[in-house]
Amino acid sequence: MHHTRLLKFGVPLLAGALTLTACGSRDEGDDTGSSASTGTTITIGFDAPLSKDLAAVGLGMKNSAELAVKKANADKVVPGVTFKLASKDDQATPNIGQQNAAAFVADNSVVGVVGAYNSSVSAAMQSTLHDATMVQVSGANTAATLTQGADYKTAPKRQYDNYFRTISTDAVAAPVMAEYFYKDLKVKKIATVDDKKTYGTGIVENFTDAYKKLGGKVTIHQSINPDEADYAAVVNSVKSSGAQGVFYGGEYPQAGPLKKQLVAAGFDGPMGGGDAVKDDQLIPLAGAKAANGVCAHSDGAPIDSLDSAKSFVADYKAAGYSEGYGVFGAYVYDATTALIKAVGAAVDANGGKAGDLTQLRPKVVAAMQQVAFDGATGEVGFDEYGDSVNQVISVNCVKNGAWKNGVKIVTVK
Amino acid sequence: MTFTDFLQLLTDGLVLGSMYGLIAVGYTMVYGILQIINFAHGEIFMLGGFGALFAYAWVPALHEISLWAALPVMLVVGVLVSVTAAVAAERFTYRPLRNAPRLAPLITAIGLSLFLQQVVFNFFTLPGESMGITAPVPFPQLDGGPLRLGGVTVSYAAILTLVVAAGAMTGLTYFVGRTRTGRAMQATAQDPKTARLMGIDTDRVIVVAFAVGAVLAAVACLTQGLRLGSISYNMGFIAGLKGFTAAVLGGIGNIRGAMLGGVVLGVAESLASGLLPHLPSLQMFGGSVWKDVWAFVILIVVLLIRPQGLLGERIADRA
16 A cells, blocks of 8 residues: 555656756857858857756866867868857766767757766767767776776776777876876885775775886785775874875875875875875865875876967857866867867768768768878877777876976876 | 784774764763664764865965864864764754654664765865865865874774874763763763753753764864775764664663673674685685674673673663
8 A cells, every 4th residue: 555655656756856957057158159151060069068067067078078179160170061050068077968969969050079078977978879889089088998998007998989088097097097106206115995885996006016016015905984084093003114205096186185194194106196195185185285295196197288279278268158178178079179179070971961960970980080180189099998088187186285287297108 | 814914804894893882872971861773863963074074175374384283174174064064964863852752863874864965965065176076075175194103004094083082082981970961971871860950951961972973073074084095975884783782782871881792792803804815724704895794793602691791780771
């Protein structure tokens, strides 16, 4: 009796709630004016978090994609074709990303998608776009598994032939950090700490392998519970292990307090971390003084340091966007340009006509693999996994209470 | 493992334990009088820290003076926020359910917990930032590096925690044992019906019990913020769990037991994570991953031998 009643009311309620969440995503719609009425209009899908706490990053990425589209239209990169950007908000949520992907597939004017920001969201979009043989290209996903599968270390295998990215992956980052600690900072004995999450344990594993290969010694390995705030136990073990530094696999909300507590206990060694540690909030969390000596990687080179990015930076400023282009702007700009060039190549191969756009989609995928040009981030092109041929990792360190970006920039071959 | 290392672990355990004890008192006082577990107490604790931080962030004058001088103001605001929340919780979520089955206030407490967490999550605002918080929020820090007392490193905030906990417990013992209200509380705890017949306003006594628990929780949260450098909207969950464990360990309903339970729990956690890795054949059970396991093993063992807790007294089952 009770159960039937529960079902009677519960199921519609649940369904209603799900529908409401689905409706919650903000649909940005068209925002690049396509004035040309002649020729074909081809839409490029764009997906990123455009609301909530990641909105600033997402909007910076969207502006960069828009800039690439505007430039392509102004330069008439593909004769007879006007490009248009249709952007959707995924709220950093995988299932919303998947719905967005399905909407792009259903829209016959869309030939390919630029996005997403989060690796987890892209993972949810990949198969939907793959079934429709549509290009997906990201300028921000750094999880190695997206291109090379779960066994990327031992048996890398391409996951989807339609997925590409212009930014380097986390897999090459940990060895760069290991080398930076062992050779540049001369830390020969290190303690490792993780937060028991996939990202944290993974990066510590990769770091440990590379560090040991260099000849370094890992004195102790500890884990923290990210829900707790008191790391005295870990701090004591690290201190008494005789380590000269610490490598932390986890995110900045725990990395900051951990560094603070290490310093408070009298441990002055540097602390390393992955890109999730590289956040401005880390500094107030650790305290401006205690934060000094935190070094974390970021994928790609700092945009300001690249000569090739100068015109992108100038164009972005001239366009007067209120959000900054951020860490990923130039990578998204190149990703969008790559997609546009692939469309151009596909149209050429089609005898200069776009034709039925759903028929054009697989041709764009094939053309995307061949794309090669000099973009804002340097050489743009894709290897056999769909990864960027240009794998650059930057090491960033906190000095005098502020992040100093690109202390070391490494190109991984 | 030297003797100094051992002393360091003991000191860390004592500091952590005094904080657990301060939280545990809130659970134990309410249980002693009402026989209900106020599972929203962890959030009352969290609100104390956010109240203090709110005062510090929004009153620019406090940034001009040293943090030591600003502390009393922060403490007063934090305590006010916690006490208001606790008293309101009692009035609106527990009192209407006083004669309801035991499960009802328990469920209300869980709902209240989520509500208070979400209020802070969505509405706590720092100057110049958008409304709501996501990650932990930095807490102002006392100047001055750690003190070294014969090889043992202690921060000023840790010393403050010990001093404040000792002071609060002394004050509480005096309040419960010597004042009129305190004796009324004891009477209500022993037998609420007879106490009412003797002219004690038991409703008022219950409100006072909630309020006193909230004061100590706010103090605990302030010291945690100073010690660890940040506070977060969900910090009350773990703190509440540990505080509740300490209260049960010490004997729920017994105020001194709550403090003792806290200290035992804190020291056990610290020693288990720091000492075991150095004992032969026990390495794999050491480290911070195992500390909660050992803390709860101790709880289980104590409850097996003394079901009433370390200092608990056998109380007639009034269920």
